[in-house]
Amino acid sequence: GENVEQHPSTLSVQEGDSAVIKCTYSDSASNYFPWYKQELGKRPQLIIDIRSNVGEKKDQRIAVTLNKTAKHFSLHITETQPEDSAVYFCAPRGAGNTPLVFGKGTRLSVIA
Amino acid sequence: ETGVTQTPRHLVMGMTNKKSLKCEQHLGHNAMYWYKQSAKKPLELMFVYNFKEQTENNSVPSRFSPECPNSSHLFLHLHTLQPEDSALYLCASSQDQRVTFSGANVLTFGAGSRLTVL
Numbered sequence: 187g188e189n190v191e192q193h194p195s196t197l198s199v200q201e202g203d204s205a206v207i208k209c210t211y212s213d214s215a216s217n218y219f220p221w222y223k224q225e226l227g228k229r230p231q232l233i234i235d236i237r238s239n240v241g242e243k244k245d246q247r248i249a250v251t252l253n254k255t256a257k258h259f260s261l262h263i264t265e266t267q268p269e270d271s272a273v274y275f276c277a278p279r280g281a282g283n284t285p286l287v288f289g290k291g292t293r294l295s296v297i298a
Numbered sequence: 299e300t301g302v303t304q305t306p307r308h309l310v311m312g313m314t315n316k317k318s319l320k321c322e323q324h325l326g327h328n329a330m331y332w333y334k335q336s337a338k339k340p341l342e343l344m345f346v347y348n349f350k351e352q353t354e355n356n357s358v359p360s361r362f363s364p365e366c367p368n369s370s371h372l373f374l375h376l377h378t379l380q381p382e383d384s385a386l387y388l389c390a391s392s393q394d395q396r397v398t399f400s401g402a403n404v405l406t407f408g409a410g411s412r413l414t415v416l
Binding site: 218220228232235275283284285287288290291 | 333340348395396404407408410
């Protein structure tokens with residue numbers, strides 16, 4: 187099965203700074219790479235995803251980059267705001283019809 | 299509401315009780331999932347159903363028994379649970395389990411059922 191590692195496990199940044207969270211995976215056949223955000227007391231929600239034929243995708247202040255050779259992908263948040271404070275999960279999709287396997291999460295705190 | 303509804307939202311049960319968690323979606327999705335969320339393992343996959351057929355059982359103890367009577371409903375039957383089973387149980391759905399086209403594999407989560415086993 188897919189082994190997923192997220193780093194760091196916690197991250198504190200000043201408002202306005204950038205945040206980067208990295209996810210490494212083991213299955214070289216993985217082809218789908220999403221990031222989910224879970225605010226305190228709420229359900230996880232997809233914020234951005236990328237497929238294996240694309241190296242980077244951007245949506246306003248968030249972006250995801252993929253390095254298939256090194257088997258990792260990263261979430262980038264620029265100009266962080268207090269509402270970005272949440273736990274972020276990566277969930278790389280392995281080969282075939284295997285379901286998403288979530289990383290252990292990164293708790294991001296944006297300090298005003 | 300996201301379109302995935304879970305009931306009950308909170309449940310307290312003794313170790314000898316039998317109870318069930320219910321999940322319902324009217325998004326037209328064909329895949330439904332149970333995840334367990336605890337401090338130890340933040341989002342642990344338990345079961346997957348795709349077009350009503352169970353496709354994944356992630357080595358879940360038999361005291362958890364899933365049921366999927368149709369693509370819109372998913373149950374988790376609980377029997378003889380242990381205190382360490384106390385957690386938030388999240389249901390999710392997606393259009394399809396397979397990554398066949400854009401958005402098909404995006405998970406929509408319910409709000410969860412908070413279970414406490416005494």
